[in-house]
Amino acid sequence: MDLVKCMEAFVITVKTRSFAATSISLNTSPQMVAKYILFLENYLGLKLLNRTTRSQNLTEFGKQYYERCLFILSEIKNTKTLAQTYSKEPKGRLRISAPVSYGHFNLVPVISHFMKCYPKVNIDIQLNDRYVDLVKDDFDVVFRIGSLSDSGLIARKLSDLQLIFAASPSYLARYGVPAVPDDLKKHQCLIYQYVNSNKKDNLWPFKINGELINVPITGSFQSNNTAALAAAAIEGLGITMLPESTLRESIKQNKLIPVLQNFLPPAREVHLLYTADKQRLPKLNIFIDFIINAMT
Known part of the structure; x- marks a missing residue:
């Protein structure tokens, strides 16, 4: 009874x-x-x-x-x-994970607008370029750049992220401006270290006449942090390949100059990931809809 x-x-x-x-x-x-x-x-x-x-x-x-x-x-x-x-009513904490530069330059401005619309939602955003496990690391949503593995999570595609090449005026004055991708073989390239990557060669991708071509590059500066690579480029250590949104302000201030603009690499896919939970609270449902409307 x-x-x-x-x-x-x-x-x-x-x-x-x-x-x-x-x-x-x-x-x-x-x-x-x-x-x-x-x-x-x-x-x-x-x-x-x-x-x-x-x-x-x-x-x-x-x-x-x-x-x-x-x-x-x-x-x-x-x-x-x-x-x-x-x-x-959406309220409570949302815990979010995103790559450093994407979170800083692309995501935080959108989240700022979201919080003005929903002031009872508290945001805890962790910016890190390492891979995080949404469930084990206790995140509500994660943002991923690049191809996805089959994780059992729901993935919502957002606007692609366009990569560009850039270097400081001092570096280009000293070493010259690359005219074609093969010229990079003679330059210092600032290399992004992928976490858990088994790559032995460092390759930068290009679209040439509709065909994807990987050009081997070398460089004496490497990092797993995009902000560090941008700073190294500004200091004249070499040519970097980073999202346009990351380098936009530095280019406006003439701290960096875009190069190889006719040979841009393929845009990188961006996804918003979350668990397949039918009982999601309003704060998460509304956040997901808000991000998709603002970033697709």
């Missing part, structure tokens, strides 16, 4: 002093109300009501149990109200 239902019947019976009135309130029979009370007494091993043909009064234990039932039923109602609130 449903324990909560029995507690409700007991509380109403105490208030109305009548099985008949309780049965009307619960849309059942007086006999069923009596069974609810009897079940509670058997469950607890103590009498709750002293019943006579004319009245029923609380026992000493029944008085204390009645107070506890009022509290418990009130808490149950509060938790239901809380659930209903969460099902209607």
Whole structure:
């Protein structure tokens, strides 16, 4: 028998002093109300009501149990109200993971707008170029750049990320401006270190006459952090290949100059990933829709 239902019947019976009135309130029979009370007494091993043909009064234990039932039923109602609130209004924390430069230059401006629209949502965004596990690392969503492995997660495609080549004016003045991709073999290239990569050769991709060509490159500076590569390029250490959004401001300030603009590499795919949970809270559903509308 449903324990909560029995507690409700007991509380109403105490208030109305009548099985008949309780049965009307619960849309059942007086006999069923009596069974609810009897079940509670058997469950607890103590009498709750002293019943006579004319009245029923609380026992000493029944008085204390009645107070506890009022509290418990009130808490149950509060938790239901809380659930209903969460099902209607986005609130609470969202934990997000994204690559460093993408998060800084592409994502944070959009998230800033999102937070103005939904001020009760708290954002915890972790920017890191390493691979993170959405479930094990306790993230609500992750942003990934490049091809995806079959992870069992739901992937929503966002706008592609265009890569460009650039170097500082001082570097180009000293070593010359590459005219074609093969010229890179004579230049210092700033190499991105892919995490868990087994690559032995460093290759930069180009689209030439619609065909994808990989050109081997070398360089004395490597990093797994795009911000470090951009800074190294500004300092004149070599040519970098990074997202246009990462280098845009430095190019505007003439700290970097784009090169090989007729031989841009293929754009990189960007995906928003999350678990296939049918009971997602509104804060996550609304965030996903907001990002897709803003970034596709």
